Amino acid sequence: MIGYYELPPFRPPTEAYSLLIRATRNCSWNNCEFCSMYKGSKLEIRAVEEVKEDIRTMKMIADEIKEWASRIGYGDRVGMVARANGILWLDEEVVKNVFIGDSNSIIMKTEDFAEIIGFLYEAFPTLERVTSYARAKTVVKKRPEELRTLREAGLTRLHVGLETGDDELLRYVRKGATAEEMIIGGRKAIEAGFELSEYVMPGLGGRERWEQHARGTARVLNEINPDFIRLRTLGLAPNTPLYEKNQRGEFTLQSLEGLLIEVRTLIEDLEVTSQLVVSDFSANHYMWEIDGKLPQDKERMLGTIDAMLERVLCKGSFE
Ligand code: SF4
Secondary structure, X not given: OOOOOOOOOOOOHHHOOOEEEEOEEOOOOOOOOOOOOOOOOOOEEOOHHHHHHHHHHHHHHHHHHHHHHHHOOOOOOHHHHHHHOOOOOOEOOEOOEEEEEOOOHHHOOHHHHHHHHHHHHHHOOOOOEEEEEOOHHHHHXXXXXXXXXXXXXXXXXXXEEEEOOOHHHHHHOOOOXXXXXXXXXXXXXXXXXXXXXXXXXXXXXXXXXXXXXXXXXXXXXXXXXXXXXXXXXXXXXXXXXXXXXHHOOOOOOOOHHHHHHHHHHHHHHOOOOOEEEOOOOHXXXXXXXXXXXXXXXXXXXXXXXXXXXHHHHHHOOOO
């Protein structure tokens, strides 16, 4: 009989079809004032053997699905059979992508995390992409040789929550890292050979700090030049300190027009060679048409935002 395995409760949208592994539980920081994801839960680092047992279970599931598909005459359509049974991570006959949760898995001891990654490749030798969330502060603390060890073990991409590059705002939302640490962490990740995704949060500065938010963020991103810049517009969750600030009148949510001007300012100031991804997050619905590669698509992105702004200013919405 096949046993159970643990799944991370959150993953980036790009990992929807990835095999999801949980090496740690919850968040090692848990103080960001806009975040409700792991509130009330403490960081737990899972035992390496426990995580390996999960991986063995996943491998057994993959093998059973392949065998069953073959038995019912669908041996050439294993992926289809897997998806029909709710297994999204089996791409035809192979597993290509893995995401390792929770919010900062690299906080594990480097040798333990490397052992888990190595075991993943033993179980699924067809892996092409293995990714994890990582706090910039933790990347800063890791020695370059530790980061290289993880990269050489097969961890390929880090997803880092920059949110903003403005120091005052980083303090205001208790992100727990400075702009300088964000830069150092990002650069160290790239130097160690990782693909780097930096997440930015439009709206985080509210109406009070939107411009310093946009300009400070562009400055930090220009210093890092990550592979991907992903926008995640602020959604104010009720059980967060930022929500309370909003209720007390200390923080004012950005208007639609304000958000567009803010994102326009950010893009205008960017001097990077990154892929800008906007369309993979539902709260970005007001600006879905601006994905592209910088710098070559910058004028088109700005033109699209200008057209959106015109519609908002004329009609008050996109309708
Ligand atoms: S580090 Fe990430 S998961 Fe942790 S509190 Fe901040 S935003 Fe939330």
